[in-house]
Every structure is written in structure tokens, then in C-alpha cells.
Amino acid sequence: MDKQRYVLINGEKIYVTEEVYYAYYRPVWREAKQLKVRTDMESSLDALKDSGYEAVSDEAPIDEIVWDNLMSDKLYAVMAELTEDERVLIDALFFQGKSEREAAKMFGISSVAVHKRKHKTLSKLHRLLNG
Numbered sequence: 073m074d075k076q077r078y079v080l081i082n083g084e085k086i087y088v089t090e091e092v093y094y095a096y097y098r099p100v101w102r103e104a105k106q107l108k109v110r111t112d113m114e115s116s117l118d119a120l121k122d123s124g125y126e127a128v129s130d131e132a133p134i135d136e137i138v139w140d141n142l143m144s145d146k147l148y149a150v151m152a153e154l155t156e157d158e159r160v161l162i163d164a165l166f167f168q169g170k171s172e173r174e175a176a177k178m179f180g181i182s183s184v185a186v187h188k189r190k191h192k193t194l195s196k197l198h199r200l201l202n203g
Contacts, residue, residue: 102149110142150200158193165190 077093078085088096151159164170164178172190176183 106142106146146201147197150197153200154193154196158189158196161186161189162193162197 076087077090078087079093079096080086151162154162161175161179164175165172170178172183172186176186179186
């Protein structure tokens with residue numbers, strides 16, 4: 073017999089399918105894991121500093137480099153939550169360096185439509201990254 077799964081909503085147990093259960097809790101688990109990784113890294117960085125490590129003056133301090141890498145990982149994770157069209161647009165504009173006009177030709181829509189989609193998608197990314 074399959075294990076019954078539930079989610080807590082306003083303190084009430086709501087029984088759900090396994091698919092709904094994982095869809096509901098996966099972001100919570102992901103955030104908890106990221107927090108643990110970040111905490112572990114901060115502890116490791118503190119230990120490194122205590123041992124006498126000092127960043128080379130020409131380079132960014134190691135904690136900034138690690139933080140940038142963590143944020144980059146988080147960005148790629150939330151990119152997976154975008155629709156295919158949103159991912160293709162972001163890829164074209166920010167990773168391939170295409171202009172809005174070039175993206176408009178690629179999608180067969182106006183530059184104004186690309187501009188609106190870009191801002192809508194960036195707002196969605198902002199919510200996903202900070203929410």
C-alpha cells in the first residue's frame with residue numbers, strides 16, 4: 073500500500089497525491105538545503121580566515137567568489153522554473169548577447185513585445201530568487 077501524503081495548510085492536514093506532495097514541498101526542501109550549504113560554507117570561510125588566509129588584493133575575497141557562485145547556482149535552478157519561451161528569451165538576451173531587435177526577429181514578434189516579455193520574465197525571476 074502506498075504511503076499517504078499530506079500538506080499542512082492553515083494547520084489542517086490535506087491529503088494529496090505523491091506528485092502534489094513533492095511539488096508542494098520541493099521548493100521548501102531546496103531552500104533548506106541552500107541555507108545549510110550557505111551556513112556550512114560560511115563556517116568553512118570563517119575557519120579559513122581563522123587559519124590566517126587572506127585574499128590576494130588583486131582578486132575578490134573568497135567569500136564574495138563563493139557567494140557569487142551560490143547565487144549563480146540559484147539562478148540556474150530558478151531558470152528551470154521558467155517556461156520554455158521565457159528560458160529561450162533570457163538565453164538569447166543575456167547569455168547570447170542578442171539585442172531586443174534581434175530577439176524580435178528570432179521570435180517573429182515586435183521589439184516592443186520582446187521588451188514587455190523581457191520585463192515580465194525578469195520580474196518573475198526576481199520573485200523566484202527572492203521569494
